[in-house]
Every structure is written in C-alpha cells, then in structure tokens.
Amino acid sequence: MPEPQQRKSGETLLVVEDDHGLRELIIRTLAKAGYHAEGVSSGREALARIVASVPVAVLLDQSLPDMTGREVITTLLEKGIVFPFIVMTGQGDERFAVEMMKLGATDYLIKYIDFLDSLPLAVSRLFKVIENRRALEESEARLKESEEKFRFLVNHSYDLIWILQLDGILSYVSPSWENIVGHDPGSVAGKGLFTFIHPEDQAGFREYTAQVQAARTTLRGPKYRFLNSDGVWRWHEGRITPVFGDNNEVVYFVGVSRDITEQHRAEEEIQKQLKEKEILLKEVHHRVKNNIATVEHLLSLQASLCVHPEAQRILEEAVSRVESMHILYQKLLLTDDHQSVSVREYVESLLDSLVDVFRTDKVITIEKDLDDVRMPAERVVSFGIIINELVTNAFKYGFQGREGGCVRVVVSSTTEGISLLVADDGVGLDRESVNSDEGGFGLSLVRMLAKQLGATVSMHSNGGTSVSVDCGC
Numbered sequence: 228m229p230e231p232q233q234r235k236s237g238e239t240l241l242v243v244e245d246d247h248g249l250r251e252l253i254i255r256t257l258a259k260a261g262y263h264a265e266g267v268s269s270g271r272e273a274l275a276r277i278v279a280s281v282p283v284a285v286l287l288d289q290s291l292p293d294m295t296g297r298e299v300i301t302t303l304l305e306k307g308i309v310f311p312f313i314v315m316t317g318q319g320d321e322r323f324a325v326e327m328m329k330l331g332a333t334d335y336l337i338k339y340i341d342f343l344d345s346l347p348l349a350v351s352r353l354f355k356v357i358e359n360r361r362a363l364e365e366s367e368a369r370l371k372e373s374e375e376k377f378r379f380l381v382n383h384s385y386d387l388i389w390i391l392q393l394d395g396i397l398s399y400v401s402p403s404w405e406n407i408v409g410h411d412p413g414s415v416a417g418k419g420l421f422t423f424i425h426p427e428d429q430a431g432f433r434e435y436t437a438q439v440q441a442a443r444t445t446l447r448g449p450k451y452r453f454l455n456s457d458g459v460w461r462w463h464e465g466r467i468t469p470v471f472g473d474n475n476e477v478v479y480f481v482g483v484s485r486d487i488t489e490q491h492r493a494e495e496e497i498q499k500q501l502k503e504k505e506i507l508l509k510e511v512h513h514r515v516k517n518n519i520a521t522v523e524h525l526l527s528l529q530a531s532l533c534v535h536p537e538a539q540r541i542l543e544e545a546v547s548r549v550e551s552m553h554i555l556y557q558k559l560l561l562t563d564d565h566q567s568v569s570v571r572e573y574v575e576s577l578l579d580s581l582v583d584v585f586r587t588d589k590v591i592t593i594e595k596d597l598d599d600v601r602m603p604a605e606r607v608v609s610f611g612i613i614i615n616e617l618v619t620n621a622f623k624y625g626f627q628g629r630e631g632g633c634v635r636v637v638v639s640s641t642t643e644g645i646s647l648l649v650a651d652d653g654v655g656l657d658r659e660s661v662n663s664d665e666g667g668f669g670l671s672l673v674r675m676l677a678k679q680l681g682a683t684v685s686m687h688s689n690g691g692t693s694v695s696v697d698c699g700c
Contacts, residue, residue: 229453234394238351241282243273243299244315245292247605252343260347272303277310284333284353285312286346300330311357315342336693352694363682389681389699391436391480395419398479407455407486420482425452425460439467440477450487462491516626523549544669545616547581568607570638570645571597577611581618589624590631591622600645609676610698616669619695625653625692632691646700655688 240257241266246248250266259266265282267273270291277285289296296314303309313329313334324335333356334349354373387408388401397420400412410423430453435449448466455461465484472478484635523546530542578593601609618634626632636646673696677684682698 230240238263240246241273241276241285242266243268243270243285243288243291243303245269246288247336256343256346257350260350262347262350270296272301273299277303278306281308281310283310284350284357285310286350287312287314289314289327296645297327297330300327304330306347311360313353316524327633348545350396363681371671384401385485387463387465387482387484389482389484391420391482393440393477395421397482408453408461415632423454425454428452436467436480439469439480439492443469443471450491453484453486460694461486462488535692544619547619567601567603569599570602570607570610571599573607573611574636574638575613578618581622589626589629591626592616592631592633592637594633596635600638600640602645606698609680610645613673613676613696614647614649616673620669621649621651621653621692625651627654629653641697643697645697647696647698648693649690652691652694655690655692656686 237307240262242250242253242257244253244266245268247268250268253266254266267276268291270293273285273287273291287299288295291299300312307329307350311333311545312322313336314329314332314457315336315338316323317338319337327335333353336345336349344628346421365557381577384403385407386401387396387404389404390399392398393686395420396563397416400410404410404412404415408423416533421432424432428449431449432451435446439446445466445468450462450464451458464487465482465483467480469477470479470481499559526542526546526549530539533539566664574597577594578595582593585637614636618636621634625634634649634650634651637646637650639646639648674684677696677698682699685695687693
C-alpha cells in the first residue's frame with residue numbers, strides 16, 4: 228500500500244456505489260491512504276453532484292439502481308463535462324473495459340476479495356494521471372500565451388520579420404511588410420530575398436549570410452538598399468539568426484530588418500558638415516600660419532636692419548617665440564587631429580628651429596629624450612614657449628666663457644601629467660638668481676605661462692642649470 232499523502236481540501240474524490248456498506252468501506256480505505264472522498268448511491272445523485280461541482284475524480288460503479296455507470300459518463304460527456312474516473316464492476320468483461328477506457332476511464336477494477344487492498348494503488352496511479360494532465364494543460368496554456376504574445380509582437384512590429392531558406396527564398400514574412408514596404412506578405416512568400424535588394428548590395432549581403440552560417444550565431448548585419456512596392460530604394464539594416472535542425476546543421480535563418488533611410492541621410496549630412504568644418508578649420512590654421520610667418524619675417528628683417536645690439540637681441544628673441552607658434556600651426560595643418568598635438572614631433576621641430584636661429588661659433592649639442600605623448604592644442608602653445616625660453620637662455624647665457632657644451636631636453640609622461648626638464652652643463656647661475664622669483668623677461672615669461680598651465684617650476688644650479696616644469700596636462 229502506498230504511503231498516505233495529504234491532498235488539497237478541494238481535491239475530493241466522489242465514490243458512486245449503491246451498496247452503502249461497501250461505499251463506506253471504500254471511503255474509509257481512501258481516507259487511510261490520505262485521500263478525501265465523499266459518496267452517493269445512484270446515477271442521478273452522481274449527475275447532480277458532478278454538474279454542481281466537478282470532483283477531482285470519480286470511482287464509478289457500473290451497476291447502479293437507476294442507470295449504468297456508462298450512461299452516467301455519456302450523459303456528462305454530452306454536457307461537455309470531462310473528468311478522470313475509475314470504473315468498478317462486479318464482473319470482468321474485457322469488451323466492456325475497452326469501451327470504458329475509450330470513454331476516458333483511467334483504470335478498471337473488479338470487486339474481488341483484494342479489491343479494497345488494490346484500491347489505494349489504483350487511486351495513486353489516477354492522481355499521477357491527473358498531475359500529468361495538469362502539467363500538460365499548464366504547458367499548453369503557457370505555449371498558447373507565448374504564441375499569442377509572439378503573434379501580437381510580429382503583427383504590430385515596426386520591423387520586418389522574415390524566414391529565409393538556405394537557397395535565398397523567403398518562406399515567411401510578417402504582416403508589417405505591407406505597412407512598411409508596401410508588399411503583400413502573401414505575394415512575397417516564395418520569392419527570393421535578393422529580388423528586393425539593390426544589385427550593388429547583393430554581394431555584401433550574400434557574404435554576410437555565409438559568415439552567419441559559418442559562425443553559427445547572429446552577427447551584426449549590413450546596411451543595404453531595399454526596393455519598396457512604389458519602386459523607391461530605401462536604406463535598410465538587418466540581421467539574421469541561424470536555426471538548427473535535428474542534425475545540428477543550419478536549416479534556415481530568421482531575419483529582422485528595419486528602414487533606416489532617415490538615419491542614413493542624417494549620418495551623411497553630419498559627415499558632410501564635418502568635412503566642411505575640417506576644410507574650414509584647415510583654412511583658418513593655414514591663414515594663421517601665414518600671418519605668423521609674415522610677422523616672423525618682418526621681425527627678422529627688422530632685426531637684421533637694427534644697428535643697436537640690445538634692440539637686435541630683443542627682436543631675435545621675439546622671432547624665436549613667434550617661430551614656436553609657427554611650428555605649432557604647421558603641425559596642426561599636417562594632422563587630422565586638430566584638438567591635440569604630438570609633443571615629441573612638436574618639440575623636435577622647435578629645437579631644430581632654435582638651433583638655426585641661434586647659430587654661434589660655440590659647439591652646443593642638444594640631447595633629446597621625448598616621450599610620445601599628446602597635449603591639447605590650446606595648452607601646447609604655452610608649453611612650447613616655455614621650452615623656447617629655457618633653451619634660448621641656455622644658448623645665450625649657459626656657456627659664457629666656454630667653447631660649448633650640451634643642453635638636455637627631457638619630456639616624460641607621469642601619472643600626474645607631463646614633466647619637462649631643460650638642463651645644461653654650463654657655468655650655472657648664482658644662488659641669488661636661482662632662489663629669486665624675478666629674473667629677466669624670459670624667466671618671468673616661463674613662470675607666468677607655467678602658472679596658466681597650473682604647473683610648478685623648480686630651478687637648480689650645480690655644475691650647470693637645471694629647470695623642471697611639472698604640469699597636469
């Protein structure tokens with residue numbers, strides 16, 4: 228006998244048996260097995276009770292005083308009432324058993340001596356049938372709900388949904404095709420997808436399809452032109468997902484695409500405007516570069532004509548400062564990135580220019596150790612003038628009384644930003660000049676520009692002069 232199991236209070240078994248004593252024995256036996264049961268003694272009572280409240284299952288005697296168990300079942304079936312039941316009979320009849328099974332009986336019990344002993348096991352099997360049916364009904368309900376949701380989404384989607392066979396034939400298209408591209412779904416199914424794709428875009432889409440089949444997963448799809456029913460080509464973007472058969476091979480694709488014509492036009496317009504702005508910006512930089520070159524040449528001419536040495540020196544220094552800006556604009560013109568500048572390229576050109584400006588009889592070499600970092604264009608002007616002033620000072624004052632020396636320029640990337648070091652092995656500065664916040668125009672200009680950059684300046688003189696500038700660029 229199976230272990231007693233607690234059933235829900237609403238899960239009542241109905242025992243239809245005209246023998247009062249046997250009916251009570253059946254109810255007590257089921258109660259011991261954990262089942263709640265109630266009894267009636269006739270077919271009419273059973274009909275009234277079942278119509279009023281359908282029980283979870285029925286144990287039905289075939290021989291009742293007013294009608295047969297078969298008549299009870301057929302009457303209920305005519306009313307559309309279906310439920311699981313077990314037939315009980317005093318005589319074994321295979322033909323009758325088959326007939327009742329066809330009407331929906333889950334079991335057939337003969338009232339022999341061991342009838343009551345076998346009853347709990349039969350009811351246990353009955354409840355397993357009930358549980359399986361419920362699980363199946365719930366699964367079917369969920370499936371139906373899912374199908375209805377899917378159908379609603381497909382029917383009201385703003386995307387084109389379609390099934391593409393491996394030979395390129397469309398076997399299904401969603402109703403949205405008619406609203407979006409004007410094609411009747413019924414007339415499209417069975418046609419080739421590539422009849423709607425622009426000839427120039429077909430090769431790319433075929434290649435994409437092959438890639439998806441090889442990768443066996445969804446990949447980002449291409450943009451292509453699609454032919455609407457009015458003969459107008461519209462830009463679409465789509466992707467396909469492979470569907471696998473029993474042999475794990477791709478059997479067809481599910482495709483989703485949408486009209487992106489307006490987006491495509493907007494992107495083209497943006498690209499057009501960006502190109503125009505780049506051309507305009509290059510023209511502005513070119514004119515500024517030419518204007519700076521004009522100023523530089525005028526200053527150089529004035530310096531060459533000047534008879535006063537001090538005035539000539541001041542003009543030459545001005546030329547070197549203007550040259551540093553001239554080099555920057557040359558770099559901006561030669562690059563597609565007008566927002567930042569390569570510090571290494573800029574400083575190398577600047578140092579070469581300073582060597583040309585300050586040609587002397589002294590042998591001065593420049594050692595460069597420059598990290599390849601980038602700096603915003605609006606900050607690199609100040610950075611370049613700082614280098615110009617420090618190297619110029621080294622050339623002019625660092626090697627007085629000597630035949631030459633070496634100037635070392637280091638630009639390195641740090642966690643805080645960019646660090647600059649300009650050091651020479653010349654005569655050095657006196658302690659008062661090192662510790663002073665003043666100095667000549669050049670050093671004052673360095674401190675002012677460093678302040679604008681948010682940088683710190685430190686100076687040391689020990690067997691030469693060393694100036695460090697640390698800025699968070």
